Amino acid sequence: MPAEETAKHASRLTLKSQLDDMALLWPWVEWLGVEYAIPADTLFNVHLCLEEAISNVIRHGYDGQPGSTLTVECTSPDAREVVFTIEDQAPPFDPVSGSIMEDQPATSPMDYLRPGGRGILLMRKFAHSLKYERLAGGNRLAIGFSLPQ
Amino acid sequence: MEMELSTEEMDGGITRVALDGRMDIAGAAAVDMKMNLIAGSAKKLLIDLQNVTFLGSMGLRSIVLPARAVHSKGGKVVLFAPNEMVEGVLKASNIDTLLPIHHDLSKAIEALQ
Numbered sequence: 001m002p003a004e005e006t007a008k009h010a011s012r013l014t015l016k017s018q019l020d021d022m023a024l025l026w027p028w029v030e031w032l033g034v035e036y037a038i039p040a041d042t043l044f045n046v047h048l049c050l051e052e053a054i055s056n057v058i059r060h061g062y063d064g065q066p067g068s069t070l071t072v073e074c075t076s077p078d079a080r081e082v083v084f085t086i087e088d089q090a091p092p093f094d095p096v097s098g099s100i101m102e103d104q105p106a107t108s109p110m111d112y113l114r115p116g117g118r119g120i121l122l123m124r125k126f127a128h129s130l131k132y133e134r135l136a137g138g139n140r141l142a143i144g145f146s147l148p149q
Numbered sequence: 150m151e152m153e154l155s156t157e158e159m160d161g162g163i164t165r166v167a168l169d170g171r172m173d174i175a176g177a178a179a180v181d182m183k184m185n186l187i188a189g190s191a192k193k194l195l196i197d198l199q200n201v202t203f204l205g206s207m208g209l210r211s212i213v214l215p216a217r218a219v220h221s222k223g224g225k226v227v228l229f230a231p232n233e234m235v236e237g238v239l240k241a242s243n244i245d246t247l248l249p250i251h252h253d254l255s256k257a258i259e260a261l262q
Binding site: 019020022023025026040041044047048051052055119122125126 | 171173174175203204205206207233234238241242
């Protein structure tokens with residue numbers, strides 16, 4: 001496990017650009033669920049969206065090449081929301097407002113199964129907010145989830 | 150917890166595959182090979198999802214690709230008893246239009262006849 005996450009109990013997780021490092025994701029999300037009192041159904045959506053977003057970064061942003069990293073940070077700006085911010089150093093990739101099939105109807109369930117394809121649409125359906133920013137030499141994607149009041 | 154898979158041969162030539170755990174990237178990888186092997190021989194496949202607690206897009210692939218293999222041989226596949234959240238992912242992905250979802254076992258079996 002990367003040093004800063006010895007920190008299983010840190011609000012920030014660093015992952016290597018390899019899919020098997022994603023095994024670290026759920027234990028971290030599960031712990032945050034306790035920390036931020038995130039209900040089970042919201043936690044399901046968090047894991048779903050993070051898995052889609054992070055696997056896209058690894059498979060497409062980094063083109064499946066090991067040797068890079070990405071970070072995920074969890075913040076709760078107020079009691080109504082929890083936000084997960086993913087930062088990478090990959091080439092520009094905007095899953096929020098790009099032309100990534102967002103307006104195309106799903107003609108087949110198989111459309112959802114193409115790598116980098118409809119998985120993004122799943123993320124759009126299950127997140128409450130998505131905000132993309134291009135960084136100097138990277139990307140930042142903030143995924144927000146509402147918390148029950 | 151590692152994803153687990155068990156199989157049972159039921160009356161009527163039905164193969165019941167029970168998945169247990171989280172169908173995330175690691176879970177999908179853990180069952181992919183077994184699912185493909187089962188799909189290679191099954192003609193009537195009941196995929197029991199009642200103990201699946203998470204389903205992501207890689208997990209969807211691990212269900213749909215073997216199901217398509219069964220379909221391509223003229224076989225049938227049904228999904229049984231996903232929880233509400235897992236069913237939400239199946240429906241959001243339109244997978245339910247390809248693989249019917251049943252919550253009543255007798256109806257799931259009937260759909261395979």
